Amino acid sequence: MIELWNSLHPLVQAVIKGLAVIGVMFPFGGACSLVERKVSAWMQGRPGPNRAIPFWFAWVPVLGPFLQKLGVFHLMADGGKMFFKEDPVPGHVNKFYFYLAPVVGMIPAFTTLTVVPFGAYLDGAGKLVPLVLANLDVGILAVFAVSSLGVYSLILAGWASNSKYPFLGGIRASAQLISYELSMTLAVLPVFLVVNPPGGSGTLSLFQVVEFQSGTWQGFTFASLHGLWFGLTMPVAAVVFMVALFAETNRLPFDMAEGEADLVGGFHTEYGSMKWGLFFVAEYSNMLIGSGVFVLLFLGGWNPLPFLPLASVVGWLGSHLSPLFLHPIAMGLLSIGVFLGKALFLIFVFMWVRWTVPRFRYDQVMKLGWQKLLPLAIGNLILYAILIAIFQAKN
Amino acid sequence: MIAPAKTELVTVNIDGKEVSVPKGTNVIEAARLAGVDVPHYCYHPKLTIVGNCRMCLIEMGMPAVDPATKAPITDTATGKQKINWIPRPQIGCATNASPGLHVKTNSPMARESREGVTEFLLINHPLDCPICDQAGECKLQEHSTAYGRGYSRFVEQKNVKPKRTELGPRVTLDDERCILCSRCVRFSKEVAKDDVLGFVDRGSYSTLTCYPGKQLANNYSLNTVDICPVGALTSTDFRFKMRVWFLKQTPSIDPESSVGANTEVWSREGVIYRITPRQNDAVNDTWMADSGRVLYKQVKADNRLLAPTINGAATAAQMAIKAAADLLVGRVVPDEPRGKTAHPEDSPYRNGIAIVGSGRSSVEEQFLTKKLADALKVSAQLVSRVGAGDKILVSADRNPNVRGALVTGLITALPASQLTSLAAGIDAGKVKTVLSLGEDLTAAGLTAAQLAKVSIIYLGTHKNATSDAAKVGIPTLTVFEKSGTFVNQQFRLQKFAKAVPGPAGINDDLVTLAELVAAAGGGMVSFDLGTLWTAIAAAVPALASVSYASLSSTGLLLDATPWAALPFVEGETLHFKPAAVPAAVA
Amino acid sequence: MAYVVERKPLTLSERMYIPQILAGMRVTLKHLFAPNVTMQYPEERPAIPTGYRGVPTLVKDPNGREKCVSCQLCEFVCPPKAIRITPGSVEDQPDRTHVEKGPQAFDIDMLRCIYCGLCQEVCPEEAIFLQNQYSMTGYTRAEMVNDKARLYELGGTLPDQHFKWDKKKDAAEHGNAH
Structure with missing residues (x-):
């Protein structure tokens, strides 16, 4: 199978990969919107969407009512509606950029997905191989570089709409993203300072970061730190990164670009049907990638627990239960499961926060970004730089 | 009719306010000049005074003089001339202004008298206001609000009388509501010159009726409806058509003859419901002819021209x-x-x-x-x-x-x-x-x-x-x-x-x-x-x-x-005397 | 009079946001698992409390007779002018001799009605009541105007406390004994 894959032309490979991303991300975006509606409903003491069902499906016992209560058909109906409803384009917009904006939004959302490893397996040589569409050595740099392009989509949408509220939304989005990108990057730096000891050849690969966190308990030694996740050893960096992540994905409480309360719908006020839907698929994709990156950087990637790396778990399962677990595919699936579990939990946290915290005022967003998070991130960086200098000198 | 106004003015004191009125003006009119309303039912400024409703009871007094010397007696407490108040209330409508007359229209005795009158009037009055056409312009309603007690002490069964007596082709009488003020009787006799109405029976059996073999059919019969202070006389045409508080009043002129009686047109949302006279003492007093009241029907007539x-x-x-x-x-x-x-x-x-x-x-x-x-x-x-x-x-x-x-x-x-x-x-x-x-x-x-x-x-x-x-x-x-x-x-x-x-x-x-x-x-x-x-x-x-x-x-x-030289055809009418001998009526 | 409310200065934990946000998240998490408080409307119906002001209706007295005498007070008092009555005289009925007046037409425009209940309050004959019906739907504007027949159908019969016209009839038969 691997041979077959490798024998394909790289271009064909790329197309298949791209289609896979689209095939995963679109349903995922829709599912997220359903989950969002359900989570918000439950938090507010409501049942949430639980009405729609095709009449013939209602005849299926148990499963029919269950899916109806879950609101699955609402999700399908929403998707169908978005594809088939009339797509009005206001007369006053700049048509080219108006059509371009949602597409531009999709590009970074899907591109970054390719460089995020979502699992790993041991190959025949006992070497851990990452499951990733494109294992780039620049890893995190690529993520940051491409994902920050996403803001162009909002600015384009806001500008091309030729209408005051979308314009304000676009401007706010750009200001906010610039403000928080700095803190985000600075919060990540200590991680890579630790991962790349002085003198060695450095890497920015996310896979390497996870590798770094896959240690076991070695007694009270520095080596034991490898078993701890960076979220535990660098809590400040994790918090700063998390907050910046909320801002970067335009999620509440940093919902500046959309701002229903004061900007009608913000940048997407003039959009409808699937063009509007693309913005939301992009938003949920960004959430997933953000969560994934956070999991890789700070929550140990596909390692189930601190001091309990995936390899040990697979080894224990293989020796005690069935050697089948040692097969690379089983291991890959297990690693994907662990990784996705963590990422999905983070997505739930995104929603949880959204339905808990009210929106910040614009000046509060700016103040928080520039006056609180940025100094904190810089201070954190300096602190870890000093700590590393001290302890590595000792070693 | 009201006593002809004399030029001689006398000063009377109404509720402590000095006001100059023509001599002979009655107290109700004098009080009106002083800005005070004296409630009344039977009195009407254009009809003779009979004083049978007793609603306008007031307290009156005259400056005290020494019976022998005719010298004013001064009240030592105030230093002003003493007023001799009559110990019983008097009716305002039949009390004429004379120099130095003092009147209290709102004293406890006057109020109590009116409350007594009101209670008696309401003893047998039916609770008809929801179905009564007079509601909203009913004097009994107004005065009951001011002087009524709000509940009845009368535990016996109320008097029941005929509700729908046709007094004439245009007037319906509801006997239960009648308070026997006799305005309609006097109007028929004095203004319409068609003396057909009167009271029969006594006590609470008293009933307004037409003389045997006659009916209230003259061309001024609907004026009795206008002057009826309660809902006893109602216009058969307007009966149950619309409540008066919905109607908008527009001043108009009766176009049926050259008298030009002043009228009030009552309409709601573009539909005219009735026409009533508007007071103009130089033209029509407070009256108008029945024939002028039905002219509004031509507005919605079938033979109206509606298209060029x-x-x-x-x-x-x-x-x-x-x-x-x-x-x-x-x-x-x-x-x-x-x-x-x-x-x-x-x-x-x-x-x-x-x-x-x-x-x-x-x-x-x-x-x-x-x-x-x-x-x-x-x-x-x-x-x-x-x-x-x-x-x-x-x-x-x-x-x-x-x-x-x-x-x-x-x-x-x-x-x-x-x-x-x-x-x-x-x-x-x-x-x-x-x-x-x-x-x-x-x-x-x-x-x-x-x-x-x-x-x-x-x-x-x-x-x-x-x-x-x-x-x-x-x-x-x-x-x-x-x-x-x-x-x-x-x-x-x-x-x-x-x-x-x-x-x-x-x-x-x-x-x-x-x-x-x-x-x-x-x-x-x-x-x-x-x-x-x-x-x-x-x-x-x-x-x-x-x-x-x-x-x-x-x-x-x-x-x-x-x-002035033209031979106009008009003969004499109310407030009009032809200047020249009218030409032969065609 | 306007007065200034002094704000409490924020504590350190409040200024740090995070503990406060976590406390809020604790609350929302609790609600996430708490039972729903909503009602599944078309299947579940709310219990109507006494004194509820639903759709205005016309009622009949216990003898099944029309109570409204078309005094038009409700039409007058109605703030949104939803009520429209065409008054008319009614024929003499043997058991209702003194009621001379009744509505020829009685329309309540439910698109205008604001359910204030002033019509019920003002009615001297206790003929109009805002009852339990709360759901009015229709496909056209005309459907949303309740005419007299519909109003009586919605209203039904309510117990009478006064028997005004029965008393009147009694007085007509046995009175005048003075």
Whole structure:
């Protein structure tokens, strides 16, 4: 199978990969919107969407009512509606950029997905191989570089709409993203300072970061730190990164670009049907990638627990239960499961926060970004730089 | 009737307020001058005083004088002349003002007396207010609010009397509600001069009734409904039609005769429900004839003209006006110098045009008719309409505004009832086009054959033989749908206001006339009353200082001397004596 | 009078946001697992409390007779002018001799009605009541105007406390004994 894959032309490979991303991300975006509606409903003491069902499906016992209560058909109906409803384009917009904006939004959302490893397996040589569409050595740099392009989509949408509220939304989005990108990057730096000891050849690969966190308990030694996740050893960096992540994905409480309360719908006020839907698929994709990156950087990637790396778990399962677990595919699936579990939990946290915290005022967003998070991130960086200098000198 | 006002003024003290009133004025009127209302039921300023309701009880007193020396007795406490208060209440309506009279209208005794009277009146009064037409304008309701106790101490069964007695063709009596004030009895006797009403039986059996074999059928019977302070007498026509608090009142003029009785038109949402008299002491006091009260029915009559027509086919208003203008202007000989006033003696039907104006048109319409006649260089004529005067409020001249035509100069002599000259003109072929402003030419002596010979332009409200024969028919508005003025038999200029909107698509008469005047080359004239009146004031010497807005609601008496020699047909009516011997009534 | 409320200065934990946000998240998490408080409307119906002001209706007295005498007070008092009555006289009925008046037409425009209950309050005959019906639907404007027949159908019969017209009839038969 691997041979077959490798024998394909790289271009064909790329197309298949791209289609896979689209095939995963679109349903995922829709599912997220359903989950969002359900989570918000439950938090507010409501049942949430639980009405729609095709009449013939209602005849299926148990499963029919269950899916109806879950609101699955609402999700399908929403998707169908978005594809088939009339797509009005206001007369006053700049048509080219108006059509371009949602597409531009999709590009970074899907591109970054390719460089995020979502699992790993041991190959025949006992070497851990990452499951990733494109294992780039620049890893995190690529993520940051491409994902920050996403803001162009909002600015384009806001500008091309030729209408005051979308314009304000676009401007706010750009200001906010610039403000928080700095803190985000600075919060990540200590991680890579630790991962790349002085003198060695450095890497920015996310896979390497996870590798770094896959240690076991070695007694009270520095080596034991490898078993701890960076979220535990660098809590400040994790918090700063998390907050910046909320801002970067335009999620509440940093919902500046959309701002229903004061900007009608913000940048997407003039959009409808699937063009509007693309913005939301992009938003949920960004959430997933953000969560994934956070999991890789700070929550140990596909390692189930601190001091309990995936390899040990697979080894224990293989020796005690069935050697089948040692097969690379089983291991890959297990690693994907662990990784996705963590990422999905983070997505739930995104929603949880959204339905808990009210929106910040614009000046509060700016103040928080520039006056609180940025100094904190810089201070954190300096602190870890000093700590590393001290302890590595000792070693 | 109220005692004739004397010029001698006396000072009376009402509730501590000094007020000068003519000697002999009763206390109710004196109090009204002092701004105090004394409640009353049976008293009516235009009827004799009987004092049988006892509602207007007041306390009165006179300055004390020494019986022997006639010297004033001074109260030592206040240093003023002492007042001898009569220990029992007196009725205000029958107490006349005399020098030094002191009155307390609101003392505890006066209030208690009224409360007692009110309680007695309400003992047998049915709880009918929800179904009573008087509710909202009922004196008993008003005074019960002020002086009633709010609940009844009467535990026995209430008196039950007939609810629907037909006193006459237009008046229904509800006996239970009657408080026996006798206003209606006195009105019939004194004003209508038709003494048919009276009370029979005694105590709580007392009942208003007609004399045996008679009924309240005179032309003033509905005034008894107006003056009834409760809901006992109700108008059969208005009965259960609408509650009065929904109705909008618009001041108007009764157009049925040259008396010009002042009226109030009661309408709701464009529908007229009733017409009642409006007080004008110089014209109609507080009365009007029954015949004038049903005129509102012509607004929704079946034979109302609702669409402009050309040769009988409905068309747009603008098309009809254009067709009328073509008919008129096409006959004007172009080489004749314009602006020259036509002389009726020379050429009554110059260019083959005849204009038949109307004594029912308002002064403004007659003014525009005159403008049109001048522009076409012809003279207009009117049709007189004469009936028997009843010496009260219906005069012999049944046109409300013949004098308006005289004042505006539309005519110079009184009109005849037959258009003999026009008939002769048609027969001789001299007349080709007749413009009739609401006058039925067949009623004025023209035959159908004569009508068929000419092109008729008919501006009117209702269908008749002339409208049927008309080449161009332009519907107009009734007196309730437009504003304007009439000049009544006293040469009193009185205004009426638009009570309800006209049917959709029908222009105001003034609009139509103004367009015809413009088409005939008479220049642009305004159809807006305010602007039109500046033109009228400039053109008509008798109306030089008048404007529509400043015309008072009781009218303006014009100088009648230029027309004093004309043999008007009116006989004597209320507040009007003919100056000359009236001509023989046709 | 306006007055200034002094704000408490924020504590350190409040200024740090995070503990406060976590406390809020604790609350929302609790609600996430708490039972729903909503009602599944078309299947579940709310219990109507006494004194509820639903759709205005016309009621008949216990003898099944029309109570409204078309006094038009409700039409007068109605703030949005939803009520329109055409009054008329009624024929003499043997058991209602003194009621001379009744509505020929009685329309309540439910698109205008604001359910204030003033019509019920003002009615001297206790003929109009805002009852339990709360759901009015229709496809056209005309459907949303309740005419007299519909109003009586919605209203039904309510117990009478006064028997005004019965008393009146009694007085007519046995009274006048003075």
